Amino acid sequence: MEVIDILREVSKRIYENVKDLAGTEHAAGDFGRGAGGDISRNIDIIAEKTVLDYLKEVNFPCVVLGEECGRVELSENPKGFVIMDAIDGSANAVRGVPFFCSSLAFATENKLSSITDGVITNLNNGEMYWASKNKGSFFNEEQIKVHNKDPIYKIVGINTSGATTELMKKLYPIFENHNHTRHFGANALEMALFARGLMDIFIDLRDKIRIQDIAAGYLIVKEAGGLLLDENLNPLDADLSYDTRVSFIAAANQKILDEIMSQI
Template sequence: MQPINVLKEASKLVYENVKGLAGTKAAAKDHGVGAGGDISRKIDVVAEKTVLDYLKKIKFECIVLGEECGRVELSKNPKGFVIMDAIDGSANAVRGIPFFCCSLAFATEDKLSSVTAGVVTDLSTGDMYWAARGRGAYCNSKRIHVHKEKPVYKIVGINVSGAKPSLIKRIQPLFENSNHARHLGANALELALFSRGLIDIYIDLREKIRVTDMAAGYLIAREAGGKILDKNLENLDSDLSYDTRLSFIAAANDELLKEILQQIKL
């Protein structure tokens, strides 16, 4: 089975297993600190177990890198890595805010740039965003693209959760100019909306984002025609380590990127 199909099936199972759990007391049950350093909630554990059980069932030869479970080697001769944030937007999921997702990616090597398949499933609606390298990006069965035209309202996604005061001061112009700033609480799903043309630029300069949070969204955005750059304005890349923390800017086009960079003087 091709990796993209494996990820799709696993993601569908997660949707079925957690759609009735979000917003309940059970969803918030504390399961200790996960490999990523955050508290694992029951909804996180249920979602990860769903993916792991499926990969074991079909004997998919890989190494799993999970937000909660850490590194799990499912084969002595792995064909690559499954990069998993089974619940991205856990705080939203626990509170019942309908904006959280399952993010799954497959990489052939220990590099973000080697991701060849990615799936982000909106766990509130069931909408599935997916991409396979060289085949474009899709929402369900419909091809999607970043927004290339001049927007009627310029929507700028900015992750400022836990940002230092110095960074807030630096990006303040983005809130003052003719931008409509948003932070919705699930990075992978926000990158999916960017890929669909609903957000024009998405910025996270906190040096906090993990590879597990964005590996799938990274490929989907690129296949949808978007640019994803690091803080030095080079094409984003990194290893897949849990210790790696990223900053990035995802932009729909060069003109918009230039305009935003002038505002924050990056």
């Protein structure tokens, strides 16, 4: 079985196991703080267990870097790292807002740039976004590309959750100059929508994004032809560490990037 097939199969299993839980009291059960620093909810634990159980079942030799469970070594001779955000958008999942997903990626080395496979599954409907290095990005079975024409409505994704006053002041011109700004509350699924061409740029300059939030989106965006840059407009890369926090800009092309960056 190829790595991508393992990640796709386990994503389907997460969907099956959590699809009826969103918005229920059962989903919200508090398990204390996870390795990523947030409260682990029952829905997070059920989804992570689905992944760990399946990787053990197929004897996949890897080290799992889970957002809640932390580092789990499943083999003494691992082929690489499975970077797992079993539920991205936990607040939406717990409240029943239908926008949350799972994000799973495989990396051969300790760097985002060594990711070879990524899968993001919309856990409200089972739709799957996936990519393998140099093989393109897909939405279910259809190849996807970022939006590379002048859009009818320009949609600017911008994550401002918990942003400082200083950052909000910096970003203000974007809000003033654009009528269609969006933030939906699940970073990975937002990157997937961007890769599918549904947003023209997606910006998160809060320095809060963990490797689990971005790993699968990193490859899916790049394989769909998007630019993926850090806050200094250099190609994004980072260590696969629990201390890593990144800011990023995913842009469909240089024109939209220049337009937005000239405003802030």
